[in-house]
Amino acid sequence: MSTAPTPTSSLTSAVPHQLVQEGRAPRLLDVRTPGEFRTAHIPGSYNVPLSTLREHRAELLAHLDEDVVLVCRSGQRAAQAEKALSEAGLSNLRVLEGGIVAWETAGAPVNRGPERWDMERQVRLVAGSIVLATGLVGVLVPGAHLIGTAVGAGLTYAALSNSCAMGVLLSKLPYNRGPRPDIRTVIAELRSAP
Known part of the structure; x- marks a missing residue:
């Protein structure tokens, strides 16, 4: 099995999981809401909600020079983030196929916080x-x-x-927002990461 991402725009959870285990993890950007991120996220991932990513993508580009894997719940928001970053000129992007759900199903490690309903469940x-x-x-x-x-x-x-649209509206509720990641803090973390 290859340990490097394939040239397609998505990859299964097995590839980044193996790279994390080997200490060669790509940049993992989790584009879910801060509330969703606090509930469960991949160790070492950075929370850059989709709206923040869209707003500050030009600032992020300089700090995303290696392979970047975009993560959300199921892959849909990550695909939107990939489009936004691609339009800004970044080409080293992959979407985690099946998102955090597939990651957890594969038995890969997850940092857990207080349990919250994910956005899809809230919309339903x-x-x-x-x-x-x-x-x-x-x-x-x-x-x-x-x-x-x-x-x-x-x-x-x-x-x-x-x-x-309902998901966008629900993401603005205090329950889902939590403290919004400050773009300067995210960039500082990206700079200091090995």
Whole structure:
């Protein structure tokens, strides 16, 4: 089995796991929210939420000169981060296929903090609650069910566009934000890393 990343834009968790074990880990940028990162993250990874990465990608470029592996929950946000960094001129990027979920499933090490619901689960709860509530209220109030229909349309669009407006809104809640990583601190950590 090869120990170097392949020239494709994604890689399975086995490659970075082996490199971490050998002490040759690539830069691991976790683009999830600070709350998600605190719940579970790959040892040695840096938390640069997707919104922060997009906003400060030019500043990050100078400090990402070796192979970079982008991590999120399942790979979707990491793919968006890859696109943003590629557009800024970085070419040494890979996305961890299956994200932190695949990493944990493979039995790779994870640093754990206080347990929180991941963003996908929060979106399912809010969307399902809205549909349920408007369906029940619709029995008494004609037309209320249309709110649930609108939520369904939004979820369909989210699936087709690989984006989620509800997830973006939920990520702004204090529960999910926590202390926002300061870009200067992240850059200092990237500079000081071996």
